[in-house]
Amino acid sequence: MTIKADKSQKGSKQAPAGKRGGNKKGDPCEFINPPNLLLAKVTHDPSLKHVRNLTESKFKPDTARLQKMTTLITENEKKCISALNKKINQIEPVYRDLQKGLLPDRAPFVAECKDIHGAAKALDHIPVIRITASLLRYLQANITDGARDPAVFAAHLDALFNRNALDVKLDAPTKLVLTALETLVDHAVATKT
Amino acid sequence: MSSTDYDLSVLTAMFVDDSPYMRKLIHDLLILMGLGKVITAADGEAALKLYKEQVPDLLITDASMKPMDGYELVRRIRMDADNPNPFVPIIMLSGHVEMANIEKARDQGVTEYLAKPVSAQSLMTRVISVIERPRQFVKVGPYFGPDRRRHTDDVFFGDDKRGSDGDQTVQNADDADTWAI
Numbered sequence: 001m002t003i004k005a006d007k008s009q010k011g012s013k014q015a016p017a018g019k020r021g022g023n024k025k026g027d028p029c030e031f032i033n034p035p036n037l038l039l040a041k042v043t044h045d046p047s048l049k050h051v052r053n054l055t056e057s058k059f060k061p062d063t064a065r066l067q068k069m070t071t072l073i074t075e076n077e078k079k080c081i082s083a084l085n086k087k088i089n090q091i092e093p094v095y096r097d098l099q100k101g102l103l104p105d106r107a108p109f110v111a112e113c114k115d116i117h118g119a120a121k122a123l124d125h126i127p128v129i130r131i132t133a134s135l136l137r138y139l140q141a142n143i144t145d146g147a148r149d150p151a152v153f154a155a156h157l158d159a160l161f162n163r164n165a166l167d168v169k170l171d172a173p174t175k176l177v178l179t180a181l182e183t184l185v186d187h188a189v190a191t192k193t
Numbered sequence: 194m195s196s197t198d199y200d201l202s203v204l205t206a207m208f209v210d211d212s213p214y215m216r217k218l219i220h221d222l223l224i225l226m227g228l229g230k231v232i233t234a235a236d237g238e239a240a241l242k243l244y245k246e247q248v249p250d251l252l253i254t255d256a257s258m259k260p261m262d263g264y265e266l267v268r269r270i271r272m273d274a275d276n277p278n279p280f281v282p283i284i285m286l287s288g289h290v291e292m293a294n295i296e297k298a299r300d301q302g303v304t305e306y307l308a309k310p311v312s313a314q315s316l317m318t319r320v321i322s323v324i325e326r327p328r329q330f331v332k333v334g335p336y337f338g339p340d341r342r343r344h345t346d347d348v349f350f351g352d353d354k355r356g357s358d359g360d361q362t363v364q365n366a367d368d369a370d371t372w373a374i
Contacts, residue, residue, distance in 0.1 A: 031340070032330040034280040038250055039324055042199035054325040059199055061317055069225050069313030076218045077310075083214070121255075122214035124288045124309040133257075 077123065084119040084128070087112060088160055095157045098150045110139050116160070127166035130178045131159050138185045143192045152188050156181055199324070201227035205247065206320075208233050209240040209266065210255040210286075219253065219286070222316060237261025241269055248277045251323065253307075256287035256294065263287070264301045271302035271338045279337070280330060282323035286311060302338025304328055 033052065040049035043058075091112055094104045113132050120128035135156040138148075159166070159177055167174045206228050208219045216233045223231045232247055234240035237254075238261040244252065252270070256263040263285055271279050285298045288309040295306055305319050328339035 028333070030332040032280075032332065034327070034330060036324075036327050038204070038282070038327070041203050041250070042201055042324060044200060044203075052327065052329070057321065057325055059321045059325070061314075065225060065227070066313050066317065069222050069317075072221055072225065073218070073311070073313060076214065080214050118212035118214055121210070121212035121288070122218060126288060129288070 080119045080122045084116060084123065084125070087116045087119065088163070091116075091157065091160075095154065095161070098154045098157070101150055103145060103148055103150060104153070106139060106145065110136065113139065125163075125168055126170055127168060127174055127178060128160065128163055131156055131163075131181060134178075134182045134185050138188060141185075141189045141192075143189070147192045149188060152184055155184060199321075201320075202229040204228050204251060205230040205232065205249040206251040206253060207231070207240065207244060207247070207249040208253045209235075209237065209258070209263065211235050211258045212255075215255065219311070219316075222311075222313065223253075223320075226317060226320065237263060237266035237269075240266055241273075244270060245275070245277060249281070251282050251284070251320065253284045253286055256285055256289055256298065264297055267298070267301040267303055267338075282327065284319050284323065299341055300336065302336070304339050 035049040036051050037049055039051055039054070040046050091109075094109065097104065113136050117129060117132035117136065120132060135153070138152055138156075159181060166177065170178075206223050208216060208223070208231060210216050210219070210233075213235075216235070220231045220233055230249075232243055232249060234243050236258045240252075240254070241261070254263040254266055261269075267283055267285070270276055270281065270283065273279075282304045283302065284305045284307055285303045286307045286309060287294065287298075290308045298306055304323055307315060307319050330338065331340045
């Protein structure tokens with residue numbers, strides 16, 4: 001987008017202090033440079049609070065510390081994978097009950113779904129995150145227990161049990177499955193509330 | 194403390210995520226990095242209350258949480274009149290790396306965006322970056338937050354010296370820049 005320059009303003013004109021392009025049209029723009037308190041704090045040097053941009057970093061990362069951090073991430077990942085698998089296995093009885101037409105108790109099932117959702121978030125497992133988010137949305141919607149449809153739960157649990165067939169990078173079939181589940185909940189919530 | 198080292202133990206960070214696994218992981222990572230104190234919260238609402246009480250030096254937040262998500266939390270921290278420090282550096286840590294989400298985060302006033310899964314190096318780089326290269330803040334229209342333009346080298350703010358005849362056009366700064374996040 002281009003804007004026409006104002007021809008009436010000839011010769012040089014400085015922008016007001018703290019403002020750039022002060023003569024341009026549009027919203028007035030105020031620039032603020034707060035003191036760099038963090039740099040002053042971590043260096044114990046109050047004079048550095050005026051530094052805006054260190055061209056050369058004074059920070060030399062401790063490789064041993066970085067290694068420890070990386071190990072912690074790897075260990076956490078293993079822990080989360082094991083927790084995710086364990087928690088999904090734990091809801092198998094719910095699935096069997098659903099096939100008999102029995103609905104799960106809401107409060108403990110919500111807690112279990114939140115647990116799975118949390119573990120999936122730590123692993124950045126997008127399909128499981130979206131499945132559990134959709135399931136939680138249905139569970140937490142303002143629908144009476146009697147009006148809940150076991151098929152909606154069963155569809156989500158089916159997808160959870162077959163998570164290994166879903167692509168974490170969301171290929172087209174995975175997107176299709178996830179969108180179908182979300183649409184199912186949208187429709188159920190819209191018609192039952 | 195040597196000249197090449199920072200004393201991060203004087204800093205307090207806050208991490209907000211609804212996943213207890215993530216809260217524990219990032220808490221432990223930041224402590225391992227050397228930060229003195231890490232406060233955690235499970236959602237935006239709890240985080241905002243804690244933020245106003247404890248005023249951390251740095252905030253790291255997830256995007257999707259309930260009842261208040263990360264975007265709303267960032268907006269409230271930047272805009273609330275009773276906020277003790279609206280200039281706090283905010284790093285958004287999220288798996289939603291679609292451009293629309295990143296732009297949304299930028300427009301709420303996020304300082305840096307970090308994609309999940311997090312690595313030790315990327316977390317450390319972002320934290321050091323907000324210390325060494327704090328962003329200029331800008332207040333324009335309804336927006337208040339870090340200047341959303343990171344590179345301004347190609348934008349000309351001086352006088353036009355090519356005479357005054359004919360139609361002159363100036364490039365709108367907003368179009369010329371690469372966006373910050």
